[in-house]
Amino acid sequence: MKIKDKNYKDFSNRRPYNDVPCKDGEELVPFVVNWEMVKHFGMNQDNLETWNFRGKKVLVAFTPVKESGKDDAMKIFNKQVHDLLNQYANQSEDLSLDKMLDDMADEDGKGKDPTGTASLEDTVFLGMVIKELIAEVCKKNSKYGRILELIAEDYDRGEILAELNLGKSQGYEDIKRAQALIKELFFK
Template sequence: MEINVNVPTNTDNQQSTNDNHNYDNRRSYNNFPLLDGECLVPIRVDWEMVKHFNMCRDNLETWHIGPNKVLVAFAPVAIESKAAAIKNFYRDVREYFASFHTDDTLSLDQFLEEAESEDSKGFELASSENPEENVMLRIIIRDLIKQVHNINPKYGRILDLICKDFTKGEILAELNLCKSQGYADIKAAQTLARKLYFEN
């Protein structure tokens, strides 16, 4: 079944967006009922896994993430492990996309590339029609920004501002940077994000 899941896209909340998702209205891949203290989380699967684990095909969903499709099943986990399990799901999907050696979507590519002029915006989501896609992109980008912050706080701050649709000129003003150094820092921040994306 191919679906677009209606999920919140508010990224202002500092908590992980996916922590608020409730997948308990789905059915587990093996149709077993949830036990007390369990919840369902998405897992990326392929057809070999479906066959090997005798998964119920009616319980699978195809999620569209940019130009790519991901086959998703739902597995029970302890409620206290939900956040980690969902984080692992998104990491797995990101690695799966990276194995194609292409960018997930135009908007991710735009985020990782230098804006052309001082007035151009650094980042916009390519599509607002697919909430699941928007959430996935926001999570991928948020993870990248956290990694960049850990390596270089200045570059992390630049990426934060790009995510908030600051123009290049606004970034230079916000960070008190001269034009040549500021442009070099913006490009370096995006280059580091691209490197981390394809390494993870």
């Protein structure tokens, strides 16, 4: 990826969507949001920005990611923007709501739901939900929270036991309980 200037990939002067500061080894990256996501997650609207791409406005928020994952996160963001801009590429500016609804109901499959979320947005959205759930678990039990953070970072059970200096029997039980707690919070 060609870097246009030093600010092209440096978002340290921005604030995360939820006002939770970056931890050591994390950096902020942008992601595309819509107002439904903003309301659902109670995002701080003061931390959002509207960026213009090819004359189209795109609502952007920022979230922390590990420094090692920043390039991948930027690729995801660029894909989100690309998909969003292409969503309307074949539509005229004066397309009516009635016409869009008729096209959506048409059986030829060419109509698009402008309120639908892209698969990439769903993935980012799910990541945000998981991050918030892990934070809730951390508040209730810091050890279980740390276990879930390691699981989210793709540690296997053996690596988790070694990282947290847990014995096998107790460690496996702790992992099981941490997973049960996050599942309980998710379905609340």
